[in-house]
Amino acid sequence: MNRRCARPGCGRPATTTLSYAYAQRTVWLDDLHAEDSPANHDLCAPHADRTHPPKGWDLKDRRELAPVHRLRYAG
Numbered sequence: 001m002n003r004r005c006a007r008p009g010c011g012r013p014a015t016t017t018l019s020y021a022y023a024q025r026t027v028w029l030d031d032l033h034a035e036d037s038p039a040n041h042d043l044c045a046p047h048a049d050r051t052h053p054p055k056g057w058d059l060k061d062r063r064e065l066a067p068v069h070r071l072r073y074a075g
């Protein structure tokens with residue numbers, strides 16, 4: 001298993017899996033899932049930290065290894 005960040009031009013090792021549900025308007029960040037699902041996106045830590053949800057959506061960060069600096073987004 002050697003998964004890389006899904007952001008174009010990045011290529012760093014993925015540490016985080018991003019998943020989302022339209023019905024709940026929610027985006028989740030989790031420690032890298034064991035299973036690689038085409039519905040999810042694998043991201044490196046810097047890109048995961050810069051993730052922000054679409055307007056009106058919630059972002060729920062469930063990673064255990066939380067970064068020291070947590071970015072917060074209003075709304």
Ligand SMILES: [Zn+2]
Pocket residue numbers: 005006007010011012043044045046047
């Ligand atoms: Zn990346």
